[in-house]
Amino acid sequence: YHMLQAFNTGNLALYQELCKVHNAALSAQPALVQNERKLLEKINILCLMEIIFTRPSEDRTIPLSVIAERTKLSISDVEYLLMKSLSVHLIEGIIDEVDSTVHVSWVQPRVLGIPQVKALRERLDAWVGKVHTTLLSVEAETPDLVAA
Incomplete structure (x- = not known):
């Protein structure tokens, strides 16, 4: 239940804490071990969507450093995360590498x-x-x- 809550809210810190606490149980599941990288990518995408959702619609220009801080990724990994999110149409927007910002104009609706x-x-x-x-x-x- 708590793991699902962490994913739903994009709470990366809670996810990492739960992984440490329940390491033995998670390691016993081969599917989770094999897809650990995909799960981390998914929680980072959900964290990004939560960052966007919590901002007012008139303030959707987000510094990449803010995303990097929340997702604990490097700036280049944040750019990759944004490109991935844009390519699968989870968000629409423009990455401004000169100013190191992203302007998000649309977010995929979710529960x-x-x-x-x-x-x-x-x-x-x-x-x-x-x-x-x-x-x-x-x-x-x-x-x-x-x-x-």
């Missing part, structure tokens, strides 16, 4: 857990507040054009 739904609700509430403020501003600036 959300309760904490993710709560975060999404908070972002939606903030957006509704901004829309309301804009409406009040427009009404105040143009009282003759807006009918009550």
Whole structure:
């Protein structure tokens, strides 16, 4: 259960801790041993998607160093991770190697857990507040054009 939670949230630190704690049980599973590298790649991709998801949509230009810090990968490995994610259409965006950033314009929809739904609700509430403020501003600036 905890391993699935680690994958779902893209929590690399929890995954590594669980691998250490349950090393004997995991080593007893040949399929897990054979695919250890693929599992690490998958958790890194999920970690990347979580980094993107938790950022506001207007702030989706992410420094590669931020991704490297969270995934514990080198910058060149982060670039490979991004290219892999772009090639399988998990994300859409542009890698800017000059500025060492990636601008993500789209993320593949996925199943959300309760904490993710709560975060999404908070972002939606903030957006509704901004829309309301804009409406009040427009009404105040143009009282003759807006009918009550």
